[in-house]
Amino acid sequence: MVRMQLSGGYNLNLAGKPSLGITELLKVPSLISVKAIDLHGIKPLMKVKVGDKVKAGDVLFLNKANHKVKVVAPFDGTVKEVKRGDRRVLLEVIIDVDGKQSESQFKSKSVDDISEKDLMDHLLDTGSWPFFRQYPYNVVADPELRPRDIYVETLCNEPHVPDMNYVLQDQKEAFEKGIALLKKLTPGNVYTGLANTEIEIPKWMRSVKGTTPVYTNNIYPAGEASVQSYNVAPIKKNEVIWHINAQDLIAIVNLLESGKLDYSRVMTVAGSCVDKPQYIKTYVGSAVKVVTKDGVSYGENRYISGGIFTGTTIEKDGYLGFYGHSLHVIEEGLNREFLPFQRPGFEKASFSRVFLSTFFGPDTFVQTSSQMGEERACIACSHCEEVCPVDIKPQFLFKSLLAEDYAMGEALGVKDCSLCGLCTYVCPSKIDLDDIISSAQKFLHKEG
Amino acid sequence: MKVLLDIFEKTRKDLFGPGKPLEKFEPGYDAAETFLFSPVHTTKKGPHVRDAVDTKRYMSMVIAALIPALIFGIYNAGYQAQLATSQSIDCASCFIEGLKLVVPLIILSYAVGGTWEAIFAVVRKHPINEGFLVTGLLFPLILPPTIPLWQAAIGISFGVVIGKEVFGGTGMNVLNPALVARAFCFFSYPGKMSGDNVWVHISDPAKMVDGFSGATPLAIAAAHTKTAATDPNVVEALTAKGFSFMAMFSGLIPGSIGETSTVAILLGALFLAIVGVASFRTMIACVFGAMVTGLIFYNFAPASAAGIYHLPPHLHLVMGGFAFGCVFMATDPVSSAATNTGKLIYGFGIGVLAVLIRTVNPAYPEGMMLAILFMNVFAPLIDFYVIQVHVADRRRKHE
Numbered sequence: 136m137v138r139m140q141l142s143g144g145y146n147l148n149l150a151g152k153p154s155l156g157i158t159e160l161l162k163v164p165s166l167i168s169v170k171a172i173d174l175h176g177i178k179p180l181m182k183v184k185v186g187d188k189v190k191a192g193d194v195l196f197l198n199k200a201n202h203k204v205k206v207v208a209p210f211d212g213t214v215k216e217v218k219r220g221d222r223r224v225l226l227e228v229i230i231d232v233d234g235k236q237s238e239s240q241f242k243s244k245s246v247d248d249i250s251e252k253d254l255m256d257h258l259l260d261t262g263s264w265p266f267f268r269q270y271p272y273n274v275v276a277d278p279e280l281r282p283r284d285i286y287v288e289t290l291c292n293e294p295h296v297p298d299m300n301y302v303l304q305d306q307k308e309a310f311e312k313g314i315a316l317l318k319k320l321t322p323g324n325v326y327t328g329l330a331n332t333e334i335e336i337p338k339w340m341r342s343v344k345g346t347t348p349v350y351t352n353n354i355y356p357a358g359e360a361s362v363q364s365y366n367v368a369p370i371k372k373n374e375v376i377w378h379i380n381a382q383d384l385i386a387i388v389n390l391l392e393s394g395k396l397d398y399s400r401v402m403t404v405a406g407s408c409v410d411k412p413q414y415i416k417t418y419v420g421s422a423v424k425v426v427t428k429d430g431v432s433y434g435e436n437r438y439i440s441g442g443i444f445t446g447t448t449i450e451k452d453g454y455l456g457f458y459g460h461s462l463h464v465i466e467e468g469l470n471r472e473f474l475p476f477q478r479p480g481f482e483k484a485s486f487s488r489v490f491l492s493t494f495f496g497p498d499t500f501v502q503t504s505s506q507m508g509e510e511r512a513c514i515a516c517s518h519c520e521e522v523c524p525v526d527i528k529p530q531f532l533f534k535s536l537l538a539e540d541y542a543m544g545e546a547l548g549v550k551d552c553s554l555c556g557l558c559t560y561v562c563p564s565k566i567d568l569d570d571i572i573s574s575a576q577k578f579l580h581k582e583g
Numbered sequence: 584m585k586v587l588l589d590i591f592e593k594t595r596k597d598l599f600g601p602g603k604p605l606e607k608f609e610p611g612y613d614a615a616e617t618f619l620f621s622p623v624h625t626t627k628k629g630p631h632v633r634d635a636v637d638t639k640r641y642m643s644m645v646i647a648a649l650i651p652a653l654i655f656g657i658y659n660a661g662y663q664a665q666l667a668t669s670q671s672i673d674c675a676s677c678f679i680e681g682l683k684l685v686v687p688l689i690i691l692s693y694a695v696g697g698t699w700e701a702i703f704a705v706v707r708k709h710p711i712n713e714g715f716l717v718t719g720l721l722f723p724l725i726l727p728p729t730i731p732l733w734q735a736a737i738g739i740s741f742g743v744v745i746g747k748e749v750f751g752g753t754g755m756n757v758l759n760p761a762l763v764a765r766a767f768c769f770f771s772y773p774g775k776m777s778g779d780n781v782w783v784h785i786s787d788p789a790k791m792v793d794g795f796s797g798a799t800p801l802a803i804a805a806a807h808t809k810t811a812a813t814d815p816n817v818v819e820a821l822t823a824k825g826f827s828f829m830a831m832f833s834g835l836i837p838g839s840i841g842e843t844s845t846v847a848i849l850l851g852a853l854f855l856a857i858v859g860v861a862s863f864r865t866m867i868a869c870v871f872g873a874m875v876t877g878l879i880f881y882n883f884a885p886a887s888a889a890g891i892y893h894l895p896p897h898l899h900l901v902m903g904g905f906a907f908g909c910v911f912m913a914t915d916p917v918s919s920a921a922t923n924t925g926k927l928i929y930g931f932g933i934g935v936l937a938v939l940i941r942t943v944n945p946a947y948p949e950g951m952m953l954a955i956l957f958m959n960v961f962a963p964l965i966d967f968y969v970i971q972v973h974v975a976d977r978r979r980k981h982e
Contacts (some may be wrong), residue, residue, distance in 0.1 A: 145734065147632075149632070173946065215604075242810070277675065365980075369980045369981050370981065371981055371982065372981065372982070414687050423658050434972050437625075437631060439631050441629075441630075442629075443629075443630065443631055443632055444629055444630040444631075446628075446629055446631065447628060447629065448627070448628055463631070465631065465632065467625060468623075468625045468626075469621060469623060469625070471588055471620040471621050471622075472620065472621040473584040473587075473588070473619065473620060474619060475617075475620065475621035475639075476621075476637065476639040476643055477638040477643070480640075480817070483635035484632075484634065484635055485635045485636045486634050486636075487634065487636045487638050487641075487858070487859060487860075488670050488857065488858045488859045489641065489644050489858045489860065490635060490636070490640075502632035502633075503625075503632070504625045504626050504631050504632065505621070505624070505625055505633065506622075506624040506625055506633050507621070507625075507628075507633045507634065507635050507636075507637055508621075508622065508624055508633075508637025508638065508640075509617065509622050509623075509624060509635075509637070509710060510636075510753075511638045511710075511712060511713075511753070512712070512752065512753055512754025513754055514638060514641065514714070514753070514754055514756060514916050514917055515754075515916040515917055515919075515921040516641065516916055516922065517916075517923070518634075518858075520923075526977075528920060528922065528970070528973065531921070531966075531970060546974040546976065546977065546978065547970075547977070548977055551977075556630035557630075559630050559633075560630045560632070560633055561634045561636075562632055562633075562634070563634070563636045563637050563638050563640070563641045564637075564638055564754070565624075565633065565637065569629065569630065570628075
């Protein structure tokens with residue numbers, strides 16, 4: 136057991152919180168997407184083309200750098216579209232689903248008896264591998280490496296993403312099996328981040344065999360693997376750690392035991408523009424219009440797959456991403472406010488104390504996608520340093536990265552950054568630190 | 584407001600848009616538009632929402648914090664002028680007289696400095712920065728009320744152009760622009776910036792009251808000597824001239840416009856602390872540095888030394904520009920040290936230097952300005968070493 140007191144971090148109280156109670160949307164979808172763009176570190180090598188018939192479990196594409204890493208079709212169907220973006224980067228593969236998922240695509244195995252090698256092969260062949268991600272750089276795990284530790288995401292406290300204390304309540308058995316699997320993959324510890332959210336930590340979670348619980352305070356981003364690792368056991372040179380979401384882990388257990396792909400997850404539909412923010416159970420890669428069946432208020436809206444800080448923008452008629460278990464809908468910030476900075480600001484969300492909302496604010500704030508100001512030079516207010524969960528001084532880091540001084544960047548902790556987005560959120564000069572740091576991380580990852 | 588917004592958007596499109604006749608002057612137009620309406624920029628990717636604070640709000644907090652010192656400064660400038668020429672000192676006439684002295688300076692400072700700011704924005708094709716809103720108000724507040732307007736104009740031009748724009752504008756400047764402007768005036772026109780005759784406006788020398796001296800407490804303390812045991816000590820000498828601690832604390836004394844009232848400045852400091860805009864660390868460290876240095880002089884100076892050596896340290900805090908500099912100048916985040924530890928060292932250095940310069944060099948009774956400028960120059964060095972320590976700590980963590 137480890138106790139982690141996070142310095143930094145910030146809880147943003149946003150409107151549009153999902154209410155408890157899970158609505159099942161498990162009808163086999165007519166269209167489903169596999170978001171290749173979410174799989175950082177994978178260079179896709181296509182194995183199918185538009186019009187091909189695929190069965191659930193058939194390989195859609197491989198990682199060019201390591202053909203063992205495969206991404207598979209979640210359902211039977213026809214490849215409807217292979218979407219590419221700038222410079223032909225593969226964005227997603229959309230499958231027109233036949234309306235069924237054939238039974239037992241893979242051989243079922245027992246969790247207890249499976250050897251490490253068999254487990255690896257199984258994970259790679261079933262396309263489960265990309266659910267494992269690796270730090271530094273938060274890329275899809277490299278099967279040639281052994282992780283020092285594995286972190287299971289049992290605490291997700293970005294605003295309005297599924298509360299794992301709630302989701303995992305009744306999943307004791309599958310979760311324990313999952314931990315047994317992970318123990319085969321690492322010689323080190325399997326960490327689970329635990330904190331009382333609105334819901335208490337399920338009792339059994341405190342004493343799962345094989346885990347090292349990391350008790351922490353419920354403040355974003357205490358649940359992030361790299362934040363925990365930085366505070367609990369920093370990654371040394373030539374070491375890597377892996378992390379996996381607890382729901383993904385349970386799906387892997389289900390697949391192993393039943394031989395049937397399990398892409399269903401408990402997700403949230405949230406945000407100020409959602410008519411009925413709620414928990415739903417649906418499939419990874421579902422269409423936005425399926426999960427928003429209860430309606431969103433009319434207007435120019437921003438659809439986000441994943442959390443409000445780390446999620447990606449998707450189209451209104453797009454699909455959910457590979458990892459983010461939630462959909463946020465907020466208003467696009469196109470409205471121009473009269474006398475914006477001269478107001479007392481009772482309703483303005485801010486980490487700083489320059490608005491009266493600090494003292495007389497509402498419980499939750501409605502935020503749009505507005506940048507809330509224009510970009511300016513850094514004025515060294517050091518808010519970014521105050522919120523950083525991994526003790527980075529972002530106001531110095533971003534300057535050395537802009538000057539392409541990567542040696543200094545590494546010394547200042549560019550690899551420790553989990554891209555939680557808080558520094559960018561609080562910046563009064565509206566500097567996109569997140570973008571600068573993630574570009575540098577991509578560059579450093581590529582250059583080795 | 585929709586109508587006004589439409590007018591603005593249409594004007595932008597027709598006159599200032601790409602390829603339109605006034606395209607070059609878009610920064611100026613943009614400044615006016617974004618003063619009235621929030622800009623339209625939206626986030627493109629995560630984080631999808633942003634904190635409501637922007638630099639405009641941030642800077643306006645400093646302006647708000649300056650209001651007590653500004654109002655008191657206006658009143659005091661008038662009060663001193665009325666008093667020196669034995670005219671009515673009721674509130675209204677002091678205020679009117681003060682407005683006559685101060686408002687032209689403020690308008691001039693904003694107009695001249697703002698013009699430079701706009702010129703650079705147009706040439707460099709970047710938006711006009713709101714940092715100038717603060718500089719433009721700070722500068723008049725640290726001037727003597729009698730300064731000729733043309734000197735102030737040259738001063739603010741120097742401050743904005745050499746103090747800030749040549750380094751790349753707001754956020755890039757090494758020195759505090761308002762202090763650069765004042766330093767320029769101080770060294771170029773010493774006759775109008777120092778001495779005993781510049782702090783009080785004398786409208787009609789014939790009416791001047793007998794025995795009037797416009798000397799500031801610092802000048803009196805510097806000139807004071809105690810040769811015989813029966814001579815008054817420096818505190819008694821100051822009190823005899825009307826400069827008791829309470830008088831200097833409340834601020835109805837000659838001095839630069841905004842600097843005299845420690846009470847008004849403390850109100851501003853309290854406000855800044857509540858909204859968290861200026862660094863409290865810097866302020867505390869600065870006061871601490873001054874107290875330590877003051878104590879050393881107070882205890883160890885030889886009896887023959889000038890009166891200022893024998894000042895009880897707490898008096899340093901209410902004399903001259905110390906309080907104003909400590910609260911509003913030293914805490915300027917851009918020219919100050921940026922690390923938390925750095926701020927402590929930086930603030931302490933300012934406190935030490937301010938008292939040191941005041942005391943040891945009677946030619947520069949206003950040590951605060953020089954102390955801050957000096958530490959501004961050292962701030963990057965301080966940060967460099969603090970960062971080295973930070974980097975070493977990080978490295979150790981990953982080894």
